[in-house]
Amino acid sequence: MADLGLNDLKALAAVAAHRSFRAAALDLGLSPSSLSHTVASLERRLGVRLFNRTTRSVSVTEAGEAFLARVQPALRELEDAVETINNYRQTPAGLLRLNTSEGGAMRVLPILLDFLQAYPDMRVDVVCEGRMVDIVAGGFDAGLRIAEAVPQEMVSIALGLDEEFAVVGAPDYVSAHGLPQNPADLFEHECIRTRLPSGTIYRWEFERSGEAIRLDVPGRLTLGTHDLGLQAARAGAGLAYVNRRSAEADLATGRLVRVLADWTPPFAGICLYYPRQRLPSAGLRAFIDHFQAARRR
Template identity: 45%
Template sequence: METAELAELAVFASVAKHLSFRQAATERGTSGSAVSHSIRSLESRVGVRLFHRTTRSVSLSEAGEALYARLEPAMAGMRAALDGLNSFRATPFGTIRINVPNAIAPYVLGEAMGLLASNAGLKLEVVATDSLVDIVQEGFDAGIRFGERLSQDMIAVRIKPKFRFTVVGSPSYFERNRAPMTPHDLHGHECIRYAFPSGTIFNWEFAKDGDMVKVEVAGALTVDSQELMADAAARGLGLAYIWEARAAPYLHDGRLRRCLEDWCTVDESVFLYFPSRKHQSAGLRALIDALKA
């Protein structure tokens, strides 16, 4: 088989996996037009249509499904064979794509980025978004999440650090309002709410002496960024429920003060998760080792 034919089959397998020319191009580090050209060339050579295309979607034809079913195991075998060469390298090699919530990305990726300094052949692509992402469909090697339930075909590894929420407000806010003594007192306060990309409002959660309390807060301001929440709270617009690490600079210089400290006692673990495949790239293994607690 010619090199050009192998390259076209590799492009076909990528498009078939993602059902997206754009995502296949991103995965392969090329342009969408180059991917389209490869698929047209392959279809012309084999004499059948492999994909149904519209302006909004891409799907496999019956012939495409048959080809992909036979081709993907062979491609996986070739990827594993190539990755096996990593045992002969002094350092990991290749590109790792990782998805991480935007709110915690600055606090969990330091060790991962440190890998690049000591591994010249390694590349890291990070997409930070608070939207829930199907890492397989979107072409990621791994993702980072809190302890939400993951599908059975995923492996989750606890990573560092742990996170703790804190409730904060500005000195000027507490001059106008008595600090809440229990989470239930929050119903009488102006609170800065956090909204997920789906539009769902994040409820504030507390625990003390085994008593778990979840509060649906109210307030005039709703944002989708912890950084904005901290800034708004420092301006006296209300109370914010944010990571201690995010609040630390504001607490240090006095722009924010804590409240409900005895209720903010639960540390939340973060997990790196990835598909439970038999073969993992050396780069992904190095990332797991760097991040795990």
């Protein structure tokens, strides 16, 4: 019988979750070569291949799927056992793993820093991803996303800060091309488009008096993030659709002007969410309390 340790099993689960040795190694605090060696050694001891590897991808074999299906519940039981011990400590300790977007991380960073100062035995690992992920399958304690993106089966706590998108452009661009009066006018403009992590082009969303519109706007320039779009708008390349907070300083100084403001109303912002079925760890419970206290402030 192969002698498998807890760290070995965690390594397998991480590679399966990330489908990447590099991402899994970063998650575990190891080098990719060390993690690859660990997995190869496990496969030799078990006498079966658990992962198919190419230069570009990692996939779980049928044997690997069957093995992990039995192992992962046991791993969760062990983690819960450790948390049970932590409940007897005066202060929470351990690792809190959170999944969010880059914008979500920016919103809650002050709360996270304050949390670490209040709980010196806690560590926080924030993974930023543009796409939504299954936080349970990914091994996360909780997620931070805008309210409309939170899965219905999750417990959700709103931070209470509304978000708002804005269509912005440089004054020289607007002077030369005119002000769009409604979303349909954007088809006569040079729009700076954004490609989502999934590869699809982001559609600009508008709403007024109960009328909702999503447009695949025209434009010769497509960029990978809204922040790049903001930079291009500053340079006069066209109109960009960005988070209003990110453009606030430019709007205040007149470096950018906002158009179609009555078509981009505020909406519910960042929420902390976590699985309803699982008992929160001591660290997560402490963070929930800290998050709610920040919300009240």
